[in-house]
Amino acid sequence: MARTTIKDIARIAGVSVTTVSRALNDAPEIRPETRERILRICREQGFRINYLARSLVSSRTHVLGVVLPDLSGPFHAALSLHLERYARERGYQILLCCGRPGDDRIDDLFAFLVSQRVDGILLVSASSAAQELLPSRAQGIPSVLLGDVPPEASCRRINAVSTDNYVGGATAAAYLHRLGHRQVLYLGPRRDSVTHALRLQGFLDTAAAWQMEAQVVYNDLGAASSAANGYRLARQMLAGDFPQTAVFAPSDAMALGVLQAADELGVSVPGRLSLLGYDDIEYAALPKIRLSTLAQPTGALARSAVQLLLELVEEDAPPSYTLKLITPRLVERSSCRSLLPAGR
């Protein structure tokens, strides 16, 4: 049973397909009564315009491709939720795909998005491979990176929205210093992550400025800053003796994994070890968890990214590049303890 087309509607209404098309598109050159009559017939017939055909001629799909490493993490889940909302508010639909720069599947993924004729691409990535991927693979489709960019001059010809990771790392170190910690550990940055590198730099610069001793344990286990990887890393670190009194983790999920390992090994948090996360996912606020963390404003990030991408899609301004940095916010809960004498 074939679907009703505008041809059917035209026949029933006794007008041409041109006129039906005009009614459907709120064109100004149509008599209001004609339009109403046609729209009524469309309703009666259960007619639904075929977006494939419309997009084929208008060469606009009103679909935005969103590529992110995975959906399982709560940070990415929250982000995609907001992206969908802001896109919809502007009349666009999201086509969600999972893939990460550096992966073999990523090329096919971009080819797929091109074949779908998406109007724009949003790449959510912390990887250093993202910078090269975006201009080369986006193949003339407007695209925005949702993630941090190296501070070099060669990396500024890109459109990106990110939290300010250098400031995030610096804030973490300053906060731990303020609580009296002098030996600190950055547990779990990935080597291929621009985001983590910038946080690390901010963390180390600030620690050095305050004469703290900072150690780094890289995450070479796999691509994700997941609870599982945080757990494994922490099991190794916390099994023996360790001088640090505080741990800074690159994600709350990872911090939760650290918490689990500490729990199993009898290392009290925050008694023996203070723990500071990143992201402020929903579950960081859970009772008995109460993780202190640096909040990434997912809503603001999503809104800025959609906003920037749609500027590129809808306007034909002269070529320009925008880098928007949003400052993370410290959320104090109970997983970091002050080492200073009580009377201050």
Next chain:
Amino acid sequence: MARTTIKDIARIAGVSVTTVSRALNDAPEIRPETRERILRICREQGFRINYLARSLVSSRTHVLGVVLPDLSGPFHAALSLHLERYARERGYQILLCCGRPGDDRIDDLFAFLVSQRVDGILLVSASSAAQELLPSRAQGIPSVLLGDVPPEASCRRINAVSTDNYVGGATAAAYLHRLGHRQVLYLGPRRDSVTHALRLQGFLDTAAAWQMEAQVVYNDLGAASSAANGYRLARQMLAGDFPQTAVFAPSDAMALGVLQAADELGVSVPGRLSLLGYDDIEYAALPKIRLSTLAQPTGALARSAVQLLLELVEEDAPPSYTLKLITPRLVERSSCRSLLPAGR
């Protein structure tokens, strides 16, 4: 800068567009050398076939519409992750939309999916409104409900995949009885939810069979079984005196909210109150949380749903209806305590 089309490729290769189309579609009637040569040219030119045009003529988009109430809950997030994976394995893409039966936006949403010409629709819903929505609004598009269905004879003409919620509720009651609980509370079922009604029935039937006293507090706060709603409900319940020694919640998220309220009110879990969730979300396993729960196998649910939907899409078998029920599994952790004397 217009994109390369098969016409361009045909001109460069010195063949007709028909031949290019055949090369692209692995048609058998083409000489292998010709095909290789054309594909090479496609690669060189960075040609990407336009799915809009292809779908317009083939009337198959290889896109599946997935409608779910929201993405913020971890259960739905996990589910959509698996749906995407299984669909991709079968060569289909997911178009993810948020909406719930009973909402005003749901009609527009279905109209949108029809306009997108999706090959099939997957509706994730616990609502009793879903049964009527699916056959009437799916408008000739194959569709599957991911959620439970009332046991009436009139509700069997639908394709659905679900966990067996009656058995889930019964298992919960039986487990609490086994631990020695005699006064139990089912906190938070929604009145419009088939899922919750079936769980409740299983819970009450079993409780009655074991002569337990079971009370029910409905969630009239809003549509979601979220942590926030669980918290609000529990604040009211746990503030005064209450005779129950165990609470069964319709979702882990909700149970986590209950936990938070209990924590604030000084009600020890599981000391004073045992707590049993549903879903087995990732964060139920967190240290210090360790929520006992009934696991819904999201992977199996997703796989069955995609499998069933694609049967309807790809085969033209005689009309048939399938209802697949998957049995939930009890996961014992530390949030439920035995009231029985230790020596058994």
Next chain:
DNA sequence: CTGAAAGCGCTTACAG
């Protein structure tokens, strides 16, 4: 204000 005609980028009988 309305319509006939061309065209968007493909696929698919049909003829050779």
Next chain:
DNA sequence: CTGAAAGCGCTTACAG
């Protein structure tokens, strides 16, 4: 094995 032609369901100058 290859190609000319019709057509998928729309939009958009262009002419009236």
